[in-house]
Amino acid sequence: MTILTTTGNTTTPAQRTTPRRSPQADGMAVASFVLGLVGTLVLNVVLGPCALVLATLALTRGTTRRGRALLGLTLGAADLLLLAALTATDGTLSWHLG
Template sequence: MDLTAPVGRRDTDGMAVASFVLGLLGLLVLNVVLGPIAIVLASLALWRGTSRRGRALFGLGLGVADLVVLAALMSADGTVSWSVAP
């Protein structure tokens, strides 16, 4: 991490990394919550001009993928909750 960067830039870089991590976690658990949070954080990081643009875009994509997975699972069994067990 660049400690000489302005605080605002470090905040946006943190948002980009957080969106990536939350989007990745959202594929496994709590995609109804973590997906939208990842999308919002990635959008804010991109809007504020993060230096980690690729990480923010990847977080945005993972957040959208979380919601797609949720929609697919909801259509498969008709509920918001799902499990892997038969």
């Protein structure tokens, strides 16, 4: 009598569940937050889209600073909404008081 056994690919659970993480993803998350924050004050036409792109890249590359990336995504969208509001109200791309 012969007993047949099959052996499959043996991987540890850590190898199967760990997503690929880029070492630059954390820096991208922080940069998106800073660019989104600064973009609410100056150059929102440039810094808003940059914050959106960096936040999206950081989230897709598996950052450990997920909250910062989500804040960068939110602030980048707020920059573009602020730009649209400024353009619609007075036709310019800049802040002015009074």
